[in-house]
Amino acid sequence: MNIPNAIEVVKVNKSFHDPVTVPVLKDVSLEVKRGEFVSVTGKSGCGKSTLLYILSTMDTDYTGEVRIDGESTAGADKGRLAEIRNEKIGFVFQFHYLLPEFSVLRNVMLPGLKLGRKSAAEVEADAMDRLRQLDMTDQALKMANQLSGGQKQRVAIARALINDPLIIMGDEPTGNLDKKNSEIVFGIFDRIATEHKRSLLIVTHDVDFAARTHRNIEMEDGRVLR
């Protein structure tokens, strides 16, 4: 049986229209295989983040074809896109974006509870497991806003992993961290890719970080260079 690629992008074009039409992405095509750790680099404004948000299914204003796990997202309705995000995609952002009113554990659990495949107790066990992998077990019951930046980012990664997603996407996940914490985060990503065979697509401008990934996609002026 032919296993589909985690992500396939075929000739995606996108323009911003406000105030004048400016093309951001021009005929972008790429693919990410299962278990592949891919980084995307490029100068500011080259369209790498825009591409990431199109791939994340949150941005639907584009032309071309995007397939997540073989399923085209172009025509899907918003409810289905939310389901795809919930089930198949894990996100890590530059800013940590935890829900400040919830505990660390609850933050990690929320996407799992939303997916609703497991009971609350099972989701909680999963969440504790993810936190253990990231060495965060002792912080589980703290409120999200009591953590340091590096700790928050690790919680965000744990949350991204809760539903065993096919792809982890990151928008400058180490951009806001010091060297030591960046190192920790890279180590975690590397382990996810090699041990758990998940695909990773990480937008970054950290050249060292990009160089150590399996493959680096370079972008310039809305085009994929290589």
Added chain:
Amino acid sequence: MRLLISIAITILRAKLKQSIVAAVGVMFSITMFVTLLGFMNGLNDLLDGLILNRTPHIRLYNELKASPEQPVARAWRQEHESADTTVHHFIRSVKPKSELQKLRNALGIMRTLEKDPRVLDVTPRLVAQVFFNVGTTDLNAQISGIEVEQEVRYYMFADYLVQGEARDLATGNNAVVLGKGLADMMAAKIGDVVQVTTATGDRALLRVSGIFQSGIADYDKVQCYASIRTVQELLSRPGSYLTDINVKLKDIGLAPAMARELAERFDVDALDIETANAQFETGTKVRNIISYAVGVVLLVVSGFGIYNILNMLIYEKLDSIAILKATGFSGGDVRRIFLALSMVIGAVGAAGGLLFGFVMQHIIDNIPFVTQALPTVRTFPIDYDPKFYLIAVTFALLTTWIAGWFPARKAAEVDPVEIIRGK
């Protein structure tokens, strides 16, 4: 949905102060709504009761009036077998007979009415004009002969007795109950004997067995009650002599139509309660409209409060909304979260409002309110009708739903990319 509600409640708990302010707004308006309507309706019932309780739904009587067709004309018409009534009345001054006040075949009418399924009660009365002789003065008064037991049961007679017992009036021979004003003018106490003169000049002695106060001073100055038998004896009339038949119906709404029917059927005058007391109906309606309007305005204002607070909350929570959407919550989920948030505020506020409304009603119910005009009233009247609680809750949930819906829709439409990239 349980997950969404638990998220809503967590957000509420994190913003406890604002949530409480919003809920207190709802609570306050519900409290006022329930209190206001309970108090207003209590007053309405009291004022209506003042007249309506004591008023029969239909009163059958004979109005003292000249015959519309004078005997000569009628005789001429019968003789000529003509329907022409325009003939000139040469003799047109035949005066009404005193006998006309009597209801003809009153006992027969009563028996018929008692069999009518629409009728709750049929109570006869005998009303006559008398004078009380006090020293050298004569006081004009109206004496009503009543069936005491029925009057107590259906017309709240006992409620208005401020001294004495209704029983004494029923059993005592020649007993009379005087209006408060009348008794004061005669300086009469219970047990005193008063002298009364009828319109035809007969005199009799009556013993005062009670004093009543209706709350309408003019009425209390001229009204007195005795048993039907006493009044019949006073007037030297037989036991069949009655002037009024008071009818109470099971459904007051039938009164106007039934009054017309009875007037035609028994050839008497019939006055129904709605015609007799139209102004009370109007007053009640107007008061109801005002209190509902004020109550609904209060609820709408609290709705605006919720709307504002929710709007603010959504601006504060844009990051959280974005992250919820990014991790797989759909726009509909976000809308439901904020709608649930609004409904929780509404429900908590409504529950508190009902409780405080009930407490307020109780407090008002216990404030002393003593007035000469209302002898049976000791405290402010309150109507504890659960209907008001139901209306208040329905309206509260409706307004919070509407107030929550617009901000919630806005939250649902938040574009997470814009928020996440905008940092």
